[in-house]
Amino acid sequence: MQAGRRLVWGGVLAGGLYWLVRYLRPRHSSLVLNDKVVIITGASTGIGRALAFAFARRGARVVLAARSVDRLEAVRREIEPYTAAALVVPTDVTDQAQLQHLVDETLARFGRIDVLVNNAGRTYGGWLHQQPPELIEQLLDVNLRAPLHLTRLVLPHLLAQHSGYILNVASGLSRSAGPLFAAYTATKFGVAGFSDALRRELAGTGVYLTLVLPGWTDTDMVPAEAQEIIERHGFEIESADDVAERAVLGLVRGENEVILGGTMARLGILAERFAPVIVRWYWRLWLTPEWVAAMEKVRSG
Secondary structure: OHHHHHHHHHHHHHHHHHHHHHHHOOOOOOOOOOOOEEEEEOOOOHHHHHHHHHHHHOOOEEEEEEOOHHHHHHHHHHHHHHOOOEEEEEOOOOOHHHHHHHHHHHHHHHOOOOEEEEOOOOOEOOOHHHOOHHHHHHHHHHHHHHHHHHHHHHHHHHHHHOOEEEEEEOOHHHOOOOOOOHHHHHHHHHHHHHHHHHHHHOOOOOEEEEEEEOOEEEOOOOOHHHHHHHHHOOOOEEEHHHHHHHHHHHHHHOOOEEEOOHHHHHHHHHHHHHOHHHHHHHHHHHOOHHHHHHHOOOEOO
């Protein structure tokens, strides 16, 4: 009996130490962003726009990609005082030909790619059975297929340089599933799995990958009435600027994973990993009509 207890506690301790090393200990990184060429998808609004500022303020040369030319040009004008160069490449990330064009235009202008930021994303809250199939396809295309395909196109150039960085912007729902976001969660779990697998593929190549898990963020996706109820449930709503700064800091530090969203988000991820029954009980208690109504307002345009 004593030996059995020691074995169990030894396993728990070893697992805890592995988790701490795996998720909390940063890899030493000598990354200096000055003059690095950074591609950012979804750069016209929200976290993507904030990331453009965060990289530009560190002297990077920024390539802005999204569908809206007008919004991209507005971001370019705003970041120009901070960066030596900013390039606008209108891109629909669901179109593989346009992804190839984005890579080609970046290489034609700058001759290299140093950092790829897969940030473009869509969200849609509500009951799965009420979501139209074309919407689910859009979520899959933008959130999951696009980063896979764009990374595939960029990787040969990073590997040829023996250096490079990939920053995948996912979600806290990549590690802890939330009701009313089944399709969205599926895509973000996919991004997390893709990131974990690719990081292992890239070991020893000089190319590194950081996964960012934002929580609730103050963007157009989350209207004010939904934010009020989210905060009433104890969740923090962070600014896009704070998320972007922490994401870039994690990249520079060489962190494998950056968990954002405050205490509740971190507890949710820990509970999902080690005691998922607690998460199930939590949602049985808090999945109220008020919460459902608020989540149905959370969606991107």
